Every structure is written in structure tokens, then in C-alpha cells.
Amino acid sequence: MELRQIATIAAKELRDRLRNRWVLAVALVFTAFALVIAYFGGAQQGAVGLRSIEFTITSLVSLVIYLIPLIALLLGFDAIVGERERGSLDLLLALPITRLELLLGKYLGLAAALTLSTVAGFGLVAIVLATQAGTAGLAAYAGFMGSSVLLGLAFLSLAVLLSVLARDRTRASGLAIATWFFFVLVFDLLLLGLLVGTGGERGAQAFPYLLLLNPADVFRILNVFSLDDVRSLYGLTSIVPAALAKPWLMALVMLGWIAAPLGLATWRFKP
Template identity: 65%
Template structure:
């Protein structure tokens, strides 16, 4: 019987459903939704306070501000959500019980990830969606599509870091070490990677890394998320300053979307390989 038969998918769904409802009962989804909604509404209204004005001043400045906020906040939430997905079960002594049921390790892993991803997605959509309703009242219809694109890319970003967290949970022997790895992943991808890349670019004078710089940016899901929210050369310059190094031909959702999906699949595949061993 194939791992991907209908009955096995049903078993994955049962595990995912349990994980999802555990987060609902713990009010985790509600808390994260309120955090996203509050930050989005505050940013949309007070984002231009430094320039001496308040209120909605257009979708592009709003998304530029939300992108910076989301890069710091959403990966951290996803990593906290998933770092003990499996190592926590092991420490509580429930992992062997779960594996005694007619389900294999890959199905357990996928079910855990799917349930957590569903909870994170609901929190992200609810938080940004509540604010989006308020924004939609004051913005033209064309801006709604840009905001929807931002929300979809935020969901993908959360799935990537949740995948990294679940992978860390498989490889680590304790919740303490898994939490340390999760924090390290956040620091590396959100804070350190770009500094190292820019430092190497400056140190080599751009001769070595210059041609590879756009591709190296794709090795960081946070950078892909930034680029996915570029809607034109002017926005690219204003928001991230990469006009001279990132070609417009690569700044396409149809190209970068699959790259984000690969970032989701690769850590899960590595985790499945390790978990089976």
C-alpha cells in the first residue's frame, strides 16, 4: 500500500486535526491573530507619524512597513510554534504511544506539520484580514490585490520557518536544544545572513560575489519574502534598495513562489529522512 493512499492521507488528516484543535483550544490562534491585527492597524494609521501626519497614505508605504515588521515577528512565531512538535512528544513519553498506532513516521511528521501550519495560517489570515477589511474601505480596488499578495507571501514565509522548526524538532534530543536551534535559525536568517552577505560583497569589492548576489539572496527565505512584495522598480528602491543587484527578470512571483515552496519541502524532507532513521 502506498504511503500516499487515501487511508494514509486520512490518518495524516486525523493527526493534523488534533494539532489544529489543540491550538484553537489553547487560544493560541486568537492571540496571534490579535497581535497581527493590532500591529497592522497601528502601522496603517500611525506609519507616517514621523512625517507629521497620521492616517492611511497608500498601500505601498503600508506594505513596506508591514514587510519589515512581518520579517521579524512571523518567523519567530512559527519557530516557537513548531520547535517542540516531535521532541516534546518524546520528552513527554507520548511519541512511542503515537507510533504504536497504525501510522508510520512520515505520516506522523506530515500530520503534525499540517496541523500546525493550519493554525498558523488561520492566525495570519485572521490578523491581516481584519486589518485588510478596514484598509479596503479606504483603498481603491487595485490596492486590494497588492495587499492580498502580501498576505499570501506572509503565509508562505510562516510555512517555511515552521518547516525549519519541525526539522529542528526531529534532529534535536531535547526541547532545550531545539529551542536554542530555533532561536539560532531566527538570528541567522533574519539578522545575520544579510550582514554576512553584504560584508563579503564589500570585502571582495563585488568582483567575486557580485554576479551571484541575486542568487545568494534566494538562499534566505526572508529575502525572498521581501522581493515577493516588490511591485515596481520605484518600490524596490524605496523598500529594499536592491535595484542595482537584483534583476527584474527574477523578481517574479511565478519564479519566487516555487522557490519558497522548495524552502518548505526541503527541511520537511530532511526531517522525514532523519525521523525514519
């Protein structure tokens, strides 16, 4: 495996996203939604306007859980299967590069585009918050942006895995949407249904550990336990044991969610 080959492919993927203004469009979407939520997030409590950075993070967590996984899945679902349908995959593999170099190069290029758009979009909001609320909470906001990047990279890994497994772009796109629905909407409902249906007799002790099977829940836990003001607004504090209430541990779990699907994709993509 040669790093130069991987870097060349990654640079091409990033240039393509910059050329078609994908990065700019997503960054503007993040900025617009984040500013609206930051300004109107307290409307239910009868207050509008920029408030503390902690309150803004609390409001943005829900937005990120819905938006970033969808964008990451749509970005990467055709990374491999798209090349196969266009007939360019065989041409790429005829070059002096390995399948691993091609897969990693495409993933890293897409990851760079997603990271750039996420940091740029939320970073502009950080500048606005700093001018209004001061710089005291910027470290916490930087942690929020970092966890958002990790969430996006985890779902991008899942997207690349789906792209390797799918036979065509239509099936890959369907699998991507189904994956988003499962992890963002269905997974938590299934766990809650299990607890309610059994009266809490089954799965109650394993419930917090089952949350680790969903990167969206890992992201939620990571941000809930990073700030005292955020903890009081979520019910997770009553069910997540102290052993899991550690931001560094949740960050490691998120890294596992990035590495595991990518490793499976690498194994499946072998000839």
C-alpha cells in the same frame, strides 16, 4: 500512507491550538501591529493616518520578516522532540500510523493554525484599509498575505526539522532562536560584509542568487517586485537581475523552502 490518518493528526493539532487560544492570540498580535504600522508608518515623513494600500504593504514587509519567522519557529520547534520528552512519541508510533503520517499530520495541523492566524490578523486590517482607501489595492494586499503565509510555512518546516534533529526541548528551542537570528539578522550582514570587505570584487555577480538561500530575502524580493511603489523604496532593484524579478519565480523558490526542510525531516525521522 493514508490521508485519513494524516488528516486526523492535523485536525487534533489544530484543535489544540484553537483550544488554548494560540490562533486568537497571534491573530490579535498581527492585527495590532499591522494597524499601528498602517496608521503611523508615515510618521517619519511627518504624516500619520491610513494611506494607500501600497504604502501599507511597504511598511508591513519589515514587520513580517521579523515577526512571522519567530512565531513559526516557536510554534513548531517541539513538534516531535516535545512528544519524545513527554514519553508520548512511542505511544503514538505504537498506533497503526507510520512515522511519515505522524510528521505530515503534525506539520499540516500547525501550518493550518499559522495560516489561520496570519490570514485572520492581516485580513482584519484589509477590511479597515478597504473602508478608508477603497478596494483598488486589495489584490496586491491579498498577494502580500499569501507571501506572508508562505514565509511562515517555510520557517515552520525549518522548525519541524530542528525538532526532529534535537535531543531535547531545550536544545530545540536554542536552535530555533539561533535559526531566527541567522536568517533574519546575520545572513544579510554576512553578505554585505563580503561585498564591502572585497570592494565588490568577489561575490557581486552571485549576490542576488545568494539571497535565494534565505527565505526572508525571498519574501522581501517577492514583495518588492510585486508593486511599482514598493520598488522605489528598496535598494534591491539595483542588484536583483531581471531574471529573478518575477513574483511567480520567487513563489516557487519559497515553495522549495517549504518542501526541502520537510523532506529532510522526513528522511531523518525514519527508524
